Amino acid sequence: MSASVIDVFEFCRRAEQQSGTFSAGDLPRLKAEAVDDAVVLDWSLQGSTNSYGHPELTMQVTGKVSLICQRCMRPFDFPVESAQVLVLAKNDAQADEIESLLDDESVDVIVGDRSTKIVDLVEDEALLALPSSPRHETCPDQESQTRLEEVRKPSPFDVLKGLKQ
Secondary structure, eight states: OOTTEEOHHHHHHTTOEEEEEEEGGGOHHHHHHSSSSOOEEEEEEEEEEOTTSOEEEEEEEEEEEEEEOTTTOOEEEEEEEEEEEEEEESSHHHHHHHHHHHOOTTEEEEEOOTTEEHHHHHHHHHHHHSOSSOOOSSOHHHHHHHHHHHHOOOOHHHHHHHHHO
């Protein structure tokens, strides 16, 4: 099998590790969410077995995606930083069983495949890390408006209103 397609069960059994970089051309669903083609994601996968003997993947995805702010409608770079543990099951019934056994919201249980595309795992993780309503922390227009309000002189009528009382 090529490095881009793995047998996740064997990958975990052997405690293998892989890492790499994907760009916009590799990630069509993520590219559709982005403003431009400057999408670059670095990723790493580490296979292992959890304390119950179930195969698990530890995945880290970092990078940035340009999104449109829903407040000001201007583009901004959203940092993608995700670390996820994926416990693997052979089918849906086993996945439900493992999920109830672990009872841990921080761990996702997924059905594994003997020919899993790494790019799909990475793209799924990046898409899940995106906000449903992307926004700047402070929009550029709001910063200038706030500064303008701070500099604005008090109205003479406000001064008169104060004297009247």
